[in-house]
Each structure stands twice: as C-alpha cells, then as structure tokens.
Amino acid sequence: MVITRPNILITGTPGVGKSTLGEEVADLLGMELVNINEMAKEQNLYDGYDDERQCHIIDEDRIIDELEEGIEEGGLVVDYHGSNFFPIRFFQAVFVLRCDNTVLYDRLAARGYNDKKIQENVECEIMNVLRDEAAESYDSKIVFELQNDTTEQMEKNVKTITDWVRDRQGDTME
Ligand code: ADP
Ligand code: MN
Numbered sequence: 001m002v003i004t005r006p007n008i009l010i011t012g013t014p015g016v017g018k019s020t021l022g023e024e025v026a027d028l029l030g031m032e033l034v035n036i037n038e039m040a041k042e043q044n045l046y047d048g049y050d051d052e053r054q055c056h057i058i059d060e061d062r063i064i065d066e067l068e069e070g071i072e073e074g075g076l077v078v079d080y081h082g083s084n085f086f087p088i089r090f091f092q093a094v095f096v097l098r099c100d101n102t103v104l105y106d107r108l109a110a111r112g113y114n115d116k117k118i119q120e121n122v123e124c125e126i127m128n129v130l131r132d133e134a135a136e137s138y139d140s141k142i143v144f145e146l147q148n149d150t151t152e153q154m155e156k157n158v159k160t161i162t163d164w165v166r167d168r169q170g171d172t173m174e
Pocket of ligand 2: 079
C-alpha cells in the first residue's frame with residue numbers, strides 16, 4: 001500500500017501569520033514548506049508586472065507545473081494568500097488564518113507597507129475575501145478557519161494543524 005503524506009495549504013490575507021505558522025508546522029512535522037512568493041521570485045515564475053500595485057504577477061500555470069512533483073510525493077505545506085488557482089486535488093486540508101483588523105493594521109504598518117496597501121489588505125480581511133475564495137474553491141469539509149491574533153492562538157493553531165496531519169497519517173497507515 002502506498003502511504004502518501006497529505007499536502008496542506010495555509011492561506012489568508014497578507015500579515016495574518018501564514019509564514020510564521022507554516023514554518024513551525026513544517027519543522028514539527030518534517031514537512032516541506034513552499035512559500036509561493038519566494039518560489040516565484042527564486043525561479044522567476046512571473047507573467048508580467050502590475051504597475052498600480054507595483055508587484056510582479058505570478059505565472060500560475062508554471063507555479064502549478066513546478067509544484068506537481070512535490071505534491072505527488074506528499075508532505076508539502078504551501079503558503080500563499082490565494083487559493084483558487086490550485087487544482088483542488090492538490091490539498092487534503094486548507095487552513096485559512098484570520099486576524100483582527102487593528103492587529104493586522106499594526107503588523108502591516110510594522111512591515112513598512114504604505115497606507116494604501118495597508119488599507120487594501122485590512123479591507124480584504126474585513127470583507128472575508130480570501131476566506132470566501134477558499135470556501136468557494138474547496139469542499140467545506142477540508143476548509144478550516146483559524147483565528148491568529150495572538151501567540152497563544154498561534155500555539156493552538158500549530159496544535160490543530162499538527163494533530164490534523166498526524167491523525168490523517170494514522171488513518172492512512174491502518
Ligand atoms: P504572512 O506570511 O501571512 O504575511 P507573517 O507570518 O509574515 O504573515 O506574520 C506577519 C507578522 O505578524 C510577523 O511579524 C509575525 O511575527 C507576526 N505574527 C504572526 N502570527 C502571529 C500571532 N499569532 N501572534 C502575534 N504575532 C504574529
Ligand atoms: Mn508570508
């Protein structure tokens with residue numbers, strides 16, 4: 001019997017804590033963290049430039065091609081704010097991190113984002129944009145929303161995700 005470790009997606013508005021949480025989860029479980037923004041940058045997987053937002057536009061098709069092999073092997077923790085361009089078969093669980101508006105504002109300001117960018121992202125969180133995107137893209141049974149304002153909540157979220165992965169691995173091996 002082939003035992004394939006699950007692949008999970010950690011998604012949500014910039015600043016909600018995806019990379020911080022993803023790193024901890026990946027370390028604890030010996031999974032591989034794939035930060036899509038870093039991957040695109042390292043491999044130049046871009047498809048143009050957004051002048052208004054002053055950022056590169058990622059080449060979704062090439063990102064998917066590059067991910068295929070790792071997904072097939074299993075054990076990836078994918079970190080990206082969006083969720084709707086991945087094939088649904090990629091992930092066995094999707095964790096949407098959420099953050100209080102004022103906490104998020106402070107995190108983005110500390111990151112040095114300009115007012116417009118901060119406002120855009122805080123509004124995105126208030127309007128549930130990326131939560132809804134995940135909910136519309138995946139089976140509700142595999143989408144989990146996790147509040148991530150405080151370090152206490154983060155520890156709880158680490159436990160929720162690591163427990164989920166360990167339970168599922170147990171299931172597969174029985
Ligand atoms: P993302 O990858 O979603 O953009 P990061 O992981 O980079 O977010 O986190 C943004 C900032 O918020 C970082 O400075 C990080 O240390 C802090 N942070 C993340 N999660 C929490 C949390 N649960 N409690 C307090 N601070 C957090
Ligand atoms: Mn990040």
